[in-house]
Amino acid sequence: MLNYPGRQFHYLLEITRALGSSLDLKEVLQRILETAAEILHGQVGILALRNRTGQLQVVAAYGFPQTLLPRFQPLLEDIPYDRTETGFRISREDVLERLRLVSEATHLNLRQVVAIPLALEDEFLGIIYIFRTSDRPFTVEEEYILRTFADHAAIAVRNARLYTELQLERNRLRTIIENSADGIMILDAECRVEVINRALSRMTGWPPERARGQMGGTVLHLENATGPDPCEKLRRGEVIREQIYREGDIIRPGHPRITVGVTYTPVFDDEGELQYIIVNVNDITRFREAEEMKSTFISVISHELKTPVALIKGYAATLRREDVQWDEETIREGLAIIEEEADRLTQLIDNLLDASRIQAGGLKLEMDEVNLKDLIERVVKGFRMQTAAHEIITDVPEDLPPVWGDRERIRQILSNLLSNAIKYSPRGGVIRVGAWAEGDYVTVYVADQGIGIPEEEQANLFDKFYRVDSSLRRRTQGAGLGLYLAKALVEAHGGRIWVHSKPGAGATFFFTLPIARSASETDEAD
Numbered sequence: 001m002l003n004y005p006g007r008q009f010h011y012l013l014e015i016t017r018a019l020g021s022s023l024d025l026k027e028v029l030q031r032i033l034e035t036a037a038e039i040l041h042g043q044v045g046i047l048a049l050r051n052r053t054g055q056l057q058v059v060a061a062y063g064f065p066q067t068l069l070p071r072f073q074p075l076l077e078d079i080p081y082d083r084t085e086t087g088f089r090i091s092r093e094d095v096l097e098r099l100r101l102v103s104e105a106t107h108l109n110l111r112q113v114v115a116i117p118l119a120l121e122d123e124f125l126g127i128i129y130i131f132r133t134s135d136r137p138f139t140v141e142e143e144y145i146l147r148t149f150a151d152h153a154a155i156a157v158r159n160a161r162l163y164t165e166l167q168l169e170r171n172r173l174r175t176i177i178e179n180s181a182d183g184i185m186i187l188d189a190e191c192r193v194e195v196i197n198r199a200l201s202r203m204t205g206w207p208p209e210r211a212r213g214q215m216g217g218t219v220l221h222l223e224n225a226t227g228p229d230p231c232e233k234l235r236r237g238e239v240i241r242e243q244i245y246r247e248g249d250i251i252r253p254g255h256p257r258i259t260v261g262v263t264y265t266p267v268f269d270d271e272g273e274l275q276y277i278i279v280n281v282n283d284i285t286r287f288r289e290a291e292e293m294k295s296t297f298i299s300v301i302s303h304e305l306k307t308p309v310a311l312i313k314g315y316a317a318t319l320r321r322e323d324v325q326w327d328e329e330t331i332r333e334g335l336a337i338i339e340e341e342a343d344r345l346t347q348l349i350d351n352l353l354d355a356s357r358i359q360a361g362g363l364k365l366e367m368d369e370v371n372l373k374d375l376i377e378r379v380v381k382g383f384r385m386q387t388a389a390h391e392i393i394t395d396v397p398e399d400l401p402p403v404w405g406d407r408e409r410i411r412q413i414l415s416n417l418l419s420n421a422i423k424y425s426p427r428g429g430v431i432r433v434g435a436w437a438e439g440d441y442v443t444v445y446v447a448d449q450g451i452g453i454p455e456e457e458q459a460n461l462f463d464k465f466y467r468v469d470s471s472l473r474r475r476t477q478g479a480g481l482g483l484y485l486a487k488a489l490v491e492a493h494g495g496r497i498w499v500h501s502k503p504g505a506g507a508t509f510f511f512t513l514p515i516a517r518s519a520s521e522t523d524e525a526d
């Protein structure tokens, strides 16, 4: 066996250490080359690796100025090598001939060379060359030593590749998790958060760096949850083997409620020990809402449609009876009711169509300058005829500037607010409709002295099909669409709508519309 002198052993130790450290590949290879040259008493050395296209490329050089590097080309191009049972072999004669060319080109007086292939299993990775400027040839033993260095270099290349692959894989995984539209959280076996992604951070309001190390149930806290929390189970010492699905609400003050479907997937190691729990969080708010909406829709519509249809049918059947001779007065009354109920049906159908148009984003406005004072007076006049119990007063300044909007849609907003003001002040009273201009907007209000709206209900009024529960509500008809439509229409104009109210003390609804910029102003702005 070979007897390594102490110095060589020391060098090898150092290289082994370098391989284990986090130095980059180039640095490790440079160290291997330098050490090999010193031990073999070589004055010059190069280490070349095959690049992607199979060309040899120098990655470490020793004992000569960088500028001479291109002149080593003959030793890098089309080097013939064989595969033997013990590995790759480079033809010595061929290398010697190329050596002469390189020596002449570089004036480095290179007299002896040893070339050892770097190989990983059956892949030819590159070559390490050590040159001498003396005539002393390399012995078989020295060649053997260099082979050890070449093996180390090959290991360094493999480590670097594995490391790069690992890094790539890790980055890819991180990118997938980070950018997933669903919330993702990875918990350790104690249910502590290791990772949460951007989507979940947004849903829960927990910044990722603060979430790390917290208990999973603290970061993802579910209200109204269905089924048990798997982390709770683990805490009680139970084992979880299978995927668990739960639904629940994420509730944060000042934010809309989010309904989520959460899948917990336990991941085990080879010994069957729990390693991680992968938590997938799906925002199902819209499904839930759609489901609730569907059932509300069906109940509201069936109720709201049935009443007028029943009335129409009842009156029509009565008037048609052949065995009775109706007087003119009765006939007129009956027909008036049929007409009224048919109007209500039309109104309801129009509202429903508008609502679905808004939802589909198909609401079109025909914009023009609108004189609000005029419009308000006209709408109010119509409503005065419908009620005797209410006094409707208008309060609009003469010089109110025109607004920019769709006249018919603004009429619809006013009608919805006025019909509510009448409907929800059953004891009558004053209804005041007014407007004032401020900045770029006109604010319109409709104030009544009716039953008012409890504070906690005010946020929901503008939701589709929403009606405040009260004894009056049960006595009045309505689909809960009026305010939803009013809000959508106001917002389509670029305005806002809101309410001030106290139960028992009436309600005032406000909305804004943009002031029309007159032609001269538009010219100035342009």
Ligand code: ATP
Pocket (backbone or CB within 6 Å): 351, 416, 420, 421, 424, 425, 448, 450, 451, 452, 453, 461, 466, 467, 468, 469, 473, 477, 478, 479, 480, 481, 482, 483, 484, 506, 507
């Ligand atoms: P629809 O307008 O579709 O015929 P609706 O009047 O019930 O039905 P909205 O106009 O959307 O529906 O009003 C929603 C709910 O808000 C009403 O059911 C009522 O409870 C409450 N509300 C609206 N306006 C007033 C008001 N001026 N005073 C008191 N409560 C009101």
Ligand code: MG
Pocket (backbone or CB within 6 Å): 416, 419, 420, 478, 481, 482, 483
């Ligand atoms: Mg209404």
